[in-house]
Amino acid sequence: MSLGSRGAALLWRAALTAALVCGIGLLPWLSRTDPALTVLRARSAERTPTPELLDAIRAQLGLGEGPFHLLGQWLSGLVRGDAGQSWISGDAVLPSVVEALGVSLLLMAAALLVACLTAFAVCARTLRLGARRRLGGRRGTGGAAAVVVALPEFLIASVLATVVGVQLGWLPALGWYGPQWMVLPALALGLPAGALLGRLVADLLPGAFAEPWAQASFGRGVPGRRIAAHALRRCVPGVLPNLGLFAVGLTGGAVAVEQVFDIPGLGRTTLQAALAQDLPVLQTGALLMVLLAAVVSLLARPASRRLVGRALTDGALSSLHRAGQGTRSFLPWTYGVVLVALVGIGLLRDPLALDTTAKLQPPSWAHPFGTDALGRDMIARVSHGALTTLALALAITTVCFVAGVLLGLIPRISGPLADTLNAIPAVLAGLLVAGVAGGGSLTPALAVAAVAWTPLAAHTSALLQQERAAQHVLATRSLGAGRWHLLRRSLLPAVLPSVLRHAVLRLPGVALALAALSFLGLGAQPPSPEWGLLLAENQPYAEQAPWTVLAPALALMLLGALAVSATGGARMPRRRRAEAMVPA
Numbered sequence: 281m282s283l284g285s286r287g288a289a290l291l292w293r294a295a296l297t298a299a300l301v302c303g304i305g306l307l308p309w310l311s312r313t314d315p316a317l318t319v320l321r322a323r324s325a326e327r328t329p330t331p332e333l334l335d336a337i338r339a340q341l342g343l344g345e346g347p348f349h350l351l352g353q354w355l356s357g358l359v360r361g362d363a364g365q366s367w368i369s370g371d372a373v374l375p376s377v378v379e380a381l382g383v384s385l386l387l388m389a390a391a392l393l394v395a396c397l398t399a400f401a402v403c404a405r406t407l408r409l410g411a412r413r414r415l416g417g418r419r420g421t422g423g424a425a426a427v428v429v430a431l432p433e434f435l436i437a438s439v440l441a442t443v444v445g446v447q448l449g450w451l452p453a454l455g456w457y458g459p460q461w462m463v464l465p466a467l468a469l470g471l472p473a474g475a476l477l478g479r480l481v482a483d484l485l486p487g488a489f490a491e492p493w494a495q496a497s498f499g500r501g502v503p504g505r506r507i508a509a510h511a512l513r514r515c516v517p518g519v520l521p522n523l524g525l526f527a528v529g530l531t532g533g534a535v536a537v538e539q540v541f542d543i544p545g546l547g548r549t550t551l552q553a554a555l556a557q558d559l560p561v562l563q564t565g566a567l568l569m570v571l572l573a574a575v576v577s578l579l580a581r582p583a584s585r586r587l588v589g590r591a592l593t594d595g596a597l598s599s600l601h602r603a604g605q606g607t608r609s610f611l612p613w614t615y616g617v618v619l620v621a622l623v624g625i626g627l628l629r630d631p632l633a634l635d636t637t638a639k640l641q642p643p644s645w646a647h648p649f650g651t652d653a654l655g656r657d658m659i660a661r662v663s664h665g666a667l668t669t670l671a672l673a674l675a676i677t678t679v680c681f682v683a684g685v686l687l688g689l690i691p692r693i694s695g696p697l698a699d700t701l702n703a704i705p706a707v708l709a710g711l712l713v714a715g716v717a718g719g720g721s722l723t724p725a726l727a728v729a730a731v732a733w734t735p736l737a738a739h740t741s742a743l744l745q746q747e748r749a750a751q752h753v754l755a756t757r758s759l760g761a762g763r764w765h766l767l768r769r770s771l772l773p774a775v776l777p778s779v780l781r782h783a784v785l786r787l788p789g790v791a792l793a794l795a796a797l798s799f800l801g802l803g804a805q806p807p808s809p810e811w812g813l814l815l816a817e818n819q820p821y822a823e824q825a826p827w828t829v830l831a832p833a834l835a836l837m838l839l840g841a842l843a844v845s846a847t848g849g850a851r852m853p854r855r856r857r858a859e860a861m862v863p864a
Contacts, residue, residue: 293696297570300700302351304554304566309347315367316343318557322368341367354563364560373560377549381568383456384546387534388527390466391473395526398474399481403512406482410489410511411504437468437540442823454542465541469534473526476785477519480739483778484515518746518778520583521738527576570700577699615842622835626663631656631809640825650827652818656807658831665809666835673791676725680733680790681783685776687733688740689767695741698734710797724797732790739782743775784843788836811835 309315316337320329327333338344342353357364363373445453445464452461488494488511497507538548550565552558625648635655643650649658687694701709710727747753753770761769792812806817811832818828 288692292693293574293700296696296700297567297574300570300704301563301567304563306347306351315557315559316341319367322556322558350559351563354560358567363564366561367558368556368561373564377546377561377564377568380544380546380549380565381572383544384534387462387465387469387543387545390462391469391534392523392527394466394470395474395477395523398471399478402475402478403482403485406485407508407512410485411508413489413498413504433468433472433534433537436471437465437537438819438822438829440464440468441540446823456541456543461541461543465534465537465543468537468540472789477523477526479785480519480778480782481512481515483781484518485511488512488514518742519739521577521742566704569704573699574696577695611845612842615838615845619835619838619842622659622838623663623666626657626659626661629657629660629663631660631664632807633657633660640821640828642825643827649831650825652828653821653825658814658828661809661814662811662831662835665811665814665832668808669791669794669811670839672725672794673787676729676732676790676794677783677787679729680736681780683733684736684783685740685772685779688737688744688779691737691741691745694737698737701731701734704731724794727797728790728793732786732793735786736779736783740775740779743778744771747771747774785840787843788840791836791839 314334316334317329319337319341320327320333342350354364361374363377365371366373366376441453441464444450451463453464455461489507491514494507494511497510498504534545535547535551537543538545546565546568550562550569553561553565633656635651638647638651638655639653641647641651641655647657647659649662652658652661687697709730710724713723713727713730748771753766756766756770792815794810794812806813814832815829818825818832822829
């Protein structure tokens with residue numbers, strides 16, 4: 281990257297950061313509520329909000345000067361190392377937020393370690409087959425990985441806290457007082473992310489083992505383990521940007537896990553400040569998350585180039601994507617039939633029918649999935665929730681896939697934008713969208729779509745960077761092929777299958793993010809039977825009546841398994857030899 285383009289990228293990143301921080305700073309006014317009233321309720325809920333009391337709070341906080349004056353005052357204080365005082369507690373903001381950032385960084389490091397170990401475990405079978413030259417272009421179905429990916433973090437956290445922490449007593453479940461308190465939350469965060477990263481790496485490994493260097497190494501008698509290690513290194517750059525996005529997302533997106541384990545992290549601190557409209561804490565927390573995103577991004581890209589080496593500029597790489605690569609299996613049909621049967625049985629029942637004499641009943645012939653705390657049939661609620669949950673999640677995933685691919689083609693513009701938006705939790709994005717557009721059923725969809733395209737764009741950019749350095753692309757370019765021909769005939773057919781599989785892998789997560797926002801009052805409300813909302817509603821009864829949580833979790837696991845097994849057959853289309861050699 282030239283010096284001028286690097287300076288332009290830095291200016292673009294700075295402009296995005298400034299716009300985001302200003303938008304967050306104006307959130308109390310965008311939400312169409314009186315910040316003084318919200319602050320009074322947070323400080324002392326029992327006091328009557330008289331006009332005189334509200335005027336006194338406005339004068340104390342400087343609200344009478346307007347939002348832009350407060351924003352400028354906060355920015356000028358940052359230059360002096362002063363982020364102001366909390367509107368709720370009156371304490372200095374910077375020490376508390378920096379302390380929360382330290383907690384999040386420790387949790388992020390532990391979760392990254394768990395994610396890397398989990399990703400390696402997911403790739404182990406593919407690596408073993410490749411080292412023995414038995415891969416043959418096959419890709420594992422990844423059923424176990426699909427189940428882990430489909431499980432929400434807060435469900436894993438709740439199960440670990442209840443079973444491992446409370447019932448077995450092996451590890452502490454609440455608080456943040458030392459390394460032992462870090463294990464369970466790191467597992468809850470690292471397992472789903474590691475399963476997803478492992479699937480992305482396993483998707484590229486067959487192409488790495490088919491490259492000429494690997495075939496030559498096999499012919500020379502190089503040990504299979506050594507070849508497998510180099511194949512793994514060859515594939516890591518393609519997912520390294522997503523690893524960076526995951527690391528940043530931990531600081532702001534681990535709110536549910538921090539709530540379950542009572543961890544004072546940055547995401548939880550920022551979200552609580554947003555709900556209480558504690559403007560100084562909210563602005564400082566958001567700024568630190570954005571700065572962390574910029575640092576991780578600046579580290580991830582050079583690391584990717586270093587792993588690949590000079591081949592990126594010399595055009596000496598082979599394509600990791602092979603025509604016809606993929607597998608056909610009956611597993612998608614199996615998962616699909618089970619999911620359709622589950623939904624079909626429940627559609628014949630009333631999801632809102634109350635039976636106070638049948639509260640928290642275990643599974644039986646009358647109620648195959650049991651009943652909830654109000655006596656409602658769980659299979660009926662899961663089935664009816666599928667209609668709205670799956671349709672909206674599928675529509676958002678499709679939009680994010682298209683947006684991710686298109687924006688991934690212009691990484692200089694989309695890279696800083698993806699890094700900046702990824703630093704904002706979906707919940708906080710929902711609050712921003714609700715402030716601008718108001719509440720309603722479309723608010724969660726807009727909020728999730730605003731941030732869900734970022735990993736797909738990062739994946740597209742990383743794969744395109746390597747594919748452009750492939751030998752066949754260099755040869756096609758030397759024959760006089762233009763950019764449009766290369767993009768249409770060589771680059772997109774090689775990249776789209778992997779990005780499509782990545783998008784479908786995130787489908788259960790999109791469904792959960794939608795329901796989480798609805799649960800916070802930014803969309804659909806009870807008695808809506810959305811799957812994630814069912815999980816959140818029945819979480820207090822997980823120990824007494826585990827079937828109330830396992831029913832929607834089972835539906836999500838089936839959705840994840842169906843997604844992984846179905847996309848395992850996505851292939852790069854074959855082209856006629858003459859069409860592949862002659863440029864347009």
